[in-house]
Amino acid sequence: MKRLATAIAMSLATAGAGLADDITVGFAIAKSGWLEAYDTPATTAARIRIDEINAAGGLLGRQINWIEADTKSDQAQSASAGLQLIDEGADMLIVNCDYDFGAPAALAAEGAGLNSFFLCAEDIKAGIQGVGPNSFSASVLAAVQGATMAEWSLGERGAKTGYVLLDTTIEYNKGICTGFDWMFPNAGGDIVGRDTFKNGDASIASQITRIKALETEPDVIMLCSYIPGAASAVRQIRAAGINSLILNGSAVDGSYWLNATPNLSGFVVPVQGSIYGDDPRADVEAFNIAYEKATGSRPASQYAYPGYILIDLWAKAVERAGSLDGAAVTAELEKMRDEPTAFGPRSFSGEIHHQNSAEMQIIEITDGTPGVAGNWRISTPVPLDVLLN
Known part of the structure; x- marks a missing residue:
C-alpha cells in the first residue's frame, strides 16, 4: 500500500510538472457582442497555427496550450479578462481586434512584462503608441490600405483624379482616407473634392449632388467606410449614374x-x-482549406488571416530569443524585416509594431463577383507622422 501511494504521488507530480512545462497563450477576446464577429475568425486561425506548431514538436521543445476569457465586447471587461488570464499563468496575451476594446487587456499584459498582440487592429495606437513596447498588431494599418488603393489606381488604372468620401463614424475609416490623402497626390494624382457622411445615414443624396456637379466625373472615389453604410453608399452612387471606380479598405472584404x-x-x-x-x-x-476543415466553412473575409500570422511571427521570435520573456521576444520581433509568412512578408521596428507597408492582393468586384485583379505593395512605407495624424 505504501509503495502504491508513493507511485501515485510520483505520477501526480510528473503530471503537474508536464502541465507547468506547457506554454500558455491567453485569449482576451469577445465571445459575445458585436466584436465577436471579428474576434472569432482570427482566434480560430491563431489556434490552427498553434496546433500546427504543436504537431511539429512545439515551441522551445514545449507544447502550447491556450486559455480564454470573454471580454463581452466591453472595455471594462477587457481589463478584467486580461488580469484573469495573467493570474491563470498566461505567457502572452492575444486581445480584441479593435484598439479601443483590446487596449485594456493589452495594458494589463504590458504591466506584467508580457507580450500582447491585437488580433486585427489597424490603428497605429495598437502597439507602442497606445500600449507600450511589448505590444503588437498582426494586421495591416488602415492607412496602408488607403495608400495602396491610391498608388494602385494610378499605376494600374491610369487614374488622374480622385474624390474622397469619408464616413466619420469610426477611426478606422479616417485611417484609410489618411493613407489615400497622403499617397494620391504624392504619386501624381489630383484630389478634386471631398465630403463626409455617417455610417447610419439613410441617404447621401447631397454628397452625390456635389460629385455630379464636378466638371468631370472623378476617375476614382475613395470611399472610406464599412458595412452597412458602405453598401448603402455604393448602391446610391451607382443608382445616380456615377461610374467612377470605387475604392475602399479591407473592412468590406467578403461577398x-x-x-x-x-x-x-x-x-x-x-x-x-x-x-x-x-x-x-x-x-x-x-x-482556407484548413479553416474550412476546422469550422465547416471557408473564411468569410480576410480578417481571419492576422490570427494565423501573429502566432507564426511570435513563435519565431520566441525560438530566436530562446525565451518567453517579453522584452527578449520584442527585441527579436523588432529585428524582423520582410519576414516570410503564408500571407506575405512582415516587418517590425523599434518605432512601429504594425505593418506600414505590405503586399496586398487587389480584389475587384465585376458583375457581382469578387476576384483577384493583381497585387500591390506601396513604393514608400507610410511615415509615422502621417500615421499619427
Whole structure:
C-alpha cells in the first residue's frame, strides 16, 4: 500500500510538472457582442497555427496550450479578462481586434512584462503608441490600405483624379482616407473634392449632388467606410449614374453584402489574402482549406488571416530569443524585416509594431463577383507622422 501511494504521488507530480512545462497563450477576446464577429475568425486561425506548431514538436521543445476569457465586447471587461488570464499563468496575451476594446487587456499584459498582440487592429495606437513596447498588431494599418488603393489606381488604372468620401463614424475609416490623402497626390494624382457622411445615414443624396456637379466625373472615389453604410453608399452612387471606380479598405472584404448591390462592378479593395480560391500563393488556399476543415466553412473575409500570422511571427521570435520573456521576444520581433509568412512578408521596428507597408492582393468586384485583379505593395512605407495624424 505504501509503495502504491508513493507511485501515485510520483505520477501526480510528473503530471503537474508536464502541465507547468506547457506554454500558455491567453485569449482576451469577445465571445459575445458585436466584436465577436471579428474576434472569432482570427482566434480560430491563431489556434490552427498553434496546433500546427504543436504537431511539429512545439515551441522551445514545449507544447502550447491556450486559455480564454470573454471580454463581452466591453472595455471594462477587457481589463478584467486580461488580469484573469495573467493570474491563470498566461505567457502572452492575444486581445480584441479593435484598439479601443483590446487596449485594456493589452495594458494589463504590458504591466506584467508580457507580450500582447491585437488580433486585427489597424490603428497605429495598437502597439507602442497606445500600449507600450511589448505590444503588437498582426494586421495591416488602415492607412496602408488607403495608400495602396491610391498608388494602385494610378499605376494600374491610369487614374488622374480622385474624390474622397469619408464616413466619420469610426477611426478606422479616417485611417484609410489618411493613407489615400497622403499617397494620391504624392504619386501624381489630383484630389478634386471631398465630403463626409455617417455610417447610419439613410441617404447621401447631397454628397452625390456635389460629385455630379464636378466638371468631370472623378476617375476614382475613395470611399472610406464599412458595412452597412458602405453598401448603402455604393448602391446610391451607382443608382445616380456615377461610374467612377470605387475604392475602399479591407473592412468590406467578403461577398456577404453584395446582395444589397446587385451586379456591382468597378469596386476594389486591398486584402492580405483572397478567400475566393484564386490567391496566387498556395499557402493561402491551404489555410482556407484548413479553416474550412476546422469550422465547416471557408473564411468569410480576410480578417481571419492576422490570427494565423501573429502566432507564426511570435513563435519565431520566441525560438530566436530562446525565451518567453517579453522584452527578449520584442527585441527579436523588432529585428524582423520582410519576414516570410503564408500571407506575405512582415516587418517590425523599434518605432512601429504594425505593418506600414505590405503586399496586398487587389480584389475587384465585376458583375457581382469578387476576384483577384493583381497585387500591390506601396513604393514608400507610410511615415509615422502621417500615421499619427
